[in-house]
């Protein structure tokens with residue numbers, strides 16, 4: 001029988017725990033057995049939010065997560081009254097948003113089972129937002145289950161994490177990702193192999209790469225940047241190229257969504273309808289929405305630049321492997337000749353320095369450093385002989 005847990009690649013160790021919790025939640029002994037707050041952690045792409053959503057489905061499904069009934073389906077699409085998935089658009093979750101959420105989930109679950117809140121980016125809670133949430137988590141005897149997701153346990157406020165049960169997801173193996181792409185997404189074995197290898201266990205990214213020609217060609221262009229750093233001006237050019245490619249990739253994924261959202265909002269206000277009050281209300285709402293979209297776009301571009309830097313790091317990783325004589329474990333085997341000639345012309349210790357420079361740049365970007373300047377500094381470092 002199909003199950004909502006089928007899609008959790010390489011996470012067998014937590015699936016048993018989740019199934020056990022779902023079974024315990026049905027025993028009817030006054031929610032005694034049920035843990036009300038959980039934290040799902042794992043590296044990007046390990047599927048922490050997918051795991052949390054699958055758990056939410058299993059909790060509200062009459063068949064413990066069959067993946068085919070109305071409950072299971074509506075829980076994913078946002079149509080289930082007892083399941084709320086919080087995906088944040090901006091860089092942080094503000095206390096106002098949490099207060100609003102708490103009033104929304106204050107009443108008992110409509111279906112008589114559980115009310116489940118999945119928070120995808122619990123690491124982006126501001127301190128005051130986290131404190132507001134803490135009060136709700138501490139409240140005894142509720143039928144609400146909180147599923148928080150974050151990269152590591154360290155990213156969640158200690159007061160909150162001490163009240164949660166912790167589940168750590170693993171990075172799925174390349175082989176597991178390859179199998180899923182072939183079996184579930186009908187992707188050819190050669191493409192699945194390439195996508196699984198270069199995305200290093202990040203299932204969402206692997207799927208995106210495997211199904212998008214333009215994403216693949218952008219990645220290719222980024223991976224060739226280390227070969228084009230012959231001069232200082234070339235380094236500056238490479239930084240601009242990286243930013244352009246990352247921005248292009250980001251806007252491709254968010255641009256059409258923006259337009260649809262604005263159109264929907266205008267429709268809600270009766271687009272084309274006459275009446276002054278209506279028009280100013282709509283204009284204000286559109287302005288608010290545009291502000292949110294801008295904040296989301298910034299975040300997507302930053303994530304995209306970070307992804308490009310991770311890709312670049314795999315080039316230098318492969319160079320160090322080539323220098324050590326290991327060709328088997330190369331990620332970018334399609335670039336093997338270029339990687340080998342690079343390995344022959346740069347001393348090993350400078351390659352390691354370049355890898356640390358990429359790591360540094362990612363840290364700076366995570367702390368909101370200006371992207372172009374950060375990448376220019378990085379490329380100058382990478383260009384050094």
Ligand SMILES: [Zn+2]
Nearest residue numbers: 061066069072
């Ligand atoms: Zn179901």
